[in-house]
Amino acid sequence: MIQKKSPEEARKSLDLIFHDLTRSLRVKDELSRFWLFILIMFCIVGVWAWGYQIKEGLGITGMRDYVSWGMYISNFVFFVAVSLIGLLISSIMHLLKIHWAQPISRVAEQVAIAAVGLAGLIIVMDMGRPDRFLNVFLHGRFASPIIWDVTVITTYLVISLLLFYLPLIPDLALMRDRLKGKIPEIQYKIYDILSLGYRGNAQQFKIIYHSLRTLMLLIIPVGLAIHTVTSWLFAATLRPGWDTTIFGPYFVAGAFVAGTAAVIQVMYVYRVRYKLKNYFNDEIFDRMGKTLVFVCLVYLYFNINEFLVPGYKMKTAEGIHLTELFTGKSAPIFWFTQIGGLVLPILLLLIRYFRKPFPLTFIALVTLVASWFKRYIIVVPTLEHPFLPVQNVPEHFVHYSPTNPEITITLFAFFAALLILTALAKLFPVITIWEYAEHQGIEKKIMFNEYEN
Amino acid sequence: MNNANSRRNFLKMAGLTAASAGVAASAGFLSSCNRIEAVEGDRIKLLTSSGELVEVDRASLTPAEIPSLTENQKRGRAGLPGRKWVMVIDLARCRNARKCMEACQTHHQLRPEQHHMNVLQMKDAENTSPYYMPKPCMHCDNPPCTKVCPVNATFKREDGIVLIDNERCIGCRFCIAACPYSARVFNWLEPRDSEKYVGVTYNIEANVPQKKGTISKCLFSADRLRDGKLPSCVSACPNSVYWFGDQNEDAVTNGTTGETVSFSNLIRDNAGYTLLEELGTKPRVYYLPPKGRAFPYQGEIHPS
Structure with missing residues (x-):
């Protein structure tokens, strides 16, 4: 633990930290505007494509009666998976008092909120009748895993929002105290309202602290549930490739891989863009690299179980499915997900050099892309091989290939998620200021002294 | 099913149970009016539930009893x-x-x-x-x-x-x-x-x-x-x-x-x-x- 600083030193140091961590709020250059323009344009195109899909029907996609779930569901599973990183970093690591992870807990929550919010939207975009969405509540049947999914995903979104907001309150109070007159009036008003009159006294902090602890505990079962239930959308069926008992933990392990890789991307962008080299420092990248190796090893273990055991037996239907994955049409994607998404990060990240920010970010990007294709390889090939032969239908019913509007709608989710991340970074500091300052030996008294009784 | 039987069925179908027998198409207008004006010699086309397009005298038509959607x-x-x-x-x-x-x-x-x-x-x-x-x-x-x-x-x-x-x-x-x-x-x-x-x-x-x-x-x-x-x-x-x-x-x-x-x-x-x-x-x-x-x-x- 760092020693306490003298009040003079502490004030100076706090000023510096505050200045650095609010840089993301101030950056308004050409690149920012261009980035926002691109994101908004792509989102508009995506929404337009969805409108077209609603008008014409889901037939504008490559999905048909046999492969009836395609890119949308793969994308949904991917986003649910990514969102699980909020649980790992801002809850489990916090509760285990893993201090190096504290500066990235807000990044993890940003990613969690963007991902789970979009996951909810993607599933509506996959519906044949989105206009009847309310039927889920009006006629909900609790025997269906979809209802469980809707329940836990909404709960997870709410808890994630709270886990984002509660530690933000003291930061909002700091910004309210220090930024008056320096930012647009409306922005100041937002901080003023959202800070809920926080003055930094012990009692107020205690409320936040205890609520946070409770939420961190609560989110563990809920977080595990969202991805377990999502895996049951598949495991609850009788189809070869999905009909397995390890899908719950298999999905959860895979989720941590995707989420860790995603958080590394965001960290790197913030580090470069908002000049936060000393905050998202080499040590954090190094440790995130090690974390990625660890979660990949766990996931590898589940993959070995998932593919090697049935591959050893080659039961009829299961055998057709596995042959398709190992050496058939899906083999290139399958091996890319296994090598790019597991073997590569495990081997390379054991070497210290590759855990430096740039190489790590690049490797994690490959892992993230492989994670997306991994969901695709879980969803699509199984549907291409039903128990009974596919006959008397046109060729495009037999094999799935996504169409352009379908890809546009899928990409929409990515642009919308990036838009949410950008908006959050532009509005709120990307690292919890008070927590970081405290960790640097600055007492709360100093942060809020002018306003204490 | 013998011929006489299918003929009786057909008449019953055309006359009575237009929508409930799954007849739609040209019979669709039946659901929108309650009375059918009997004009002798005025023949209309109907689609039976087995998919045949048939003609029938309008005079022999009676309003179909269509159960409401809720009832159905x-x-x-x-x-x-x-x-x-x-x-x-x-x-x-x-x-x-x-x-x-x-x-x-x-x-x-x-x-x-x-x-x-x-x-x-x-x-x-x-x-x-x-x-x-x-x-x-x-x-x-x-x-x-x-x-x-x-x-x-x-x-x-x-x-x-x-x-x-x-x-x-x-x-x-x-x-x-x-x-x-x-x-x-x-x-x-x-x-x-x-x-x-x-x-x-x-x-x-x-x-x-x-x-x-x-x-x-x-x-x-x-x-x-x-x-x-x-x-x-x-x-x-x-x-x-x-x-x-x-x-x-x-x-x-x-x-x-x-x-x-x-x-x-x-x-x-x-x-x-x-x-x-x-x-x-x-x-x-x-x-x-x-x-x-x-x-x-x-x-x-x-x-x-």
Whole structure:
């Protein structure tokens, strides 16, 4: 633990930290505007494509009666998976008092909120009748895993929002105290309202602290549930490739891989863009690299179980499915997900050099892309091989290939998620200021002294 | 069914039960007016439930008694009391005539690539003989599809039929993923001839008019069963492949010959079986093995 600083030193140091961590709020250059323009344009195109899909029907996609779930569901599973990183970093690591992870807990929550919010939207975009969405509540049947999914995903979104907001309150109070007159009036008003009159006294902090602890505990079962239930959308069926008992933990392990890789991307962008080299420092990248190796090893273990055991037996239907994955049409994607998404990060990240920010970010990007294709390889090939032969239908019913509007709608989710991340970074500091300052030996008294009784 | 009988049925249908018998098309206007003006010699075209376009004198028409949508959905969910429908498909007699598929697509207003009933070309192992296998919905007693439906849009009725309410279906397609028999189809685009059926009251027991963005599948022609008729496919078969009946009465009737036999004897004497029985779905459709076949297998008549 760092020693306490003298009040003079502490004030100076706090000023510096505050200045650095609010840089993301101030950056308004050409690149920012261009980035926002691109994101908004792509989102508009995506929404337009969805409108077209609603008008014409889901037939504008490559999905048909046999492969009836395609890119949308793969994308949904991917986003649910990514969102699980909020649980790992801002809850489990916090509760285990893993201090190096504290500066990235807000990044993890940003990613969690963007991902789970979009996951909810993607599933509506996959519906044949989105206009009847309310039927889920009006006629909900609790025997269906979809209802469980809707329940836990909404709960997870709410808890994630709270886990984002509660530690933000003291930061909002700091910004309210220090930024008056320096930012647009409306922005100041937002901080003023959202800070809920926080003055930094012990009692107020205690409320936040205890609520946070409770939420961190609560989110563990809920977080595990969202991805377990999502895996049951598949495991609850009788189809070869999905009909397995390890899908719950298999999905959860895979989720941590995707989420860790995603958080590394965001960290790197913030580090470069908002000049936060000393905050998202080499040590954090190094440790995130090690974390990625660890979660990949766990996931590898589940993959070995998932593919090697049935591959050893080659039961009829299961055998057709596995042959398709190992050496058939899906083999290139399958091996890319296994090598790019597991073997590569495990081997390379054991070497210290590759855990430096740039190489790590690049490797994690490959892992993230492989994670997306991994969901695709879980969803699509199984549907291409039903128990009974596919006959008397046109060729495009037999094999799935996504169409352009379908890809546009899928990409929409990515642009919308990036838009949410950008908006959050532009509005709120990307690292919890008070927590970081405290960790640097600055007492709360100093942060809020002018306003204490 | 003999000629006189079918004629009587036709008249009854044209006159009385336009919409409830699954008639739509040109009969659609019936639902929009209460009185029909009797003008002698004024003839109109009607589409019967078996898909024939017929002409009838307007004077002989009376307003159709169409159950309201709510009433239709209610009785559609209840099913026919005291019944337990069962189907037996004799694989030895199927020669891939596909009359069942045609009748079914007409009855349920399906596009050519949509099959409630699909005749598959099967070959179980390398050295076994190929055969044709008509495949409807199995109407399982332990249906994987109804279990996963989030809104209770597909459900199991008392009389054994698994039905769909396309006024409620949200189009999530979880049931398609859950069905191991690939029995379900989806309306990916506008259903066939949808412009003709605008304003026609939905008939849950035939799942017509079909709706874009919702599921459809074989319903054992529940609307025809209510009228005391055999399912469309069963009646259409020229080769005595189908037996259909009530398990509670232990009697099944052949759709081609009209012969009625004991269901349990038929299954027992011919080593009847159900499809993928190891999955535990408990189908209500039974198959008789393709043994002592009435015709040679003719290979890939319809490619793919």
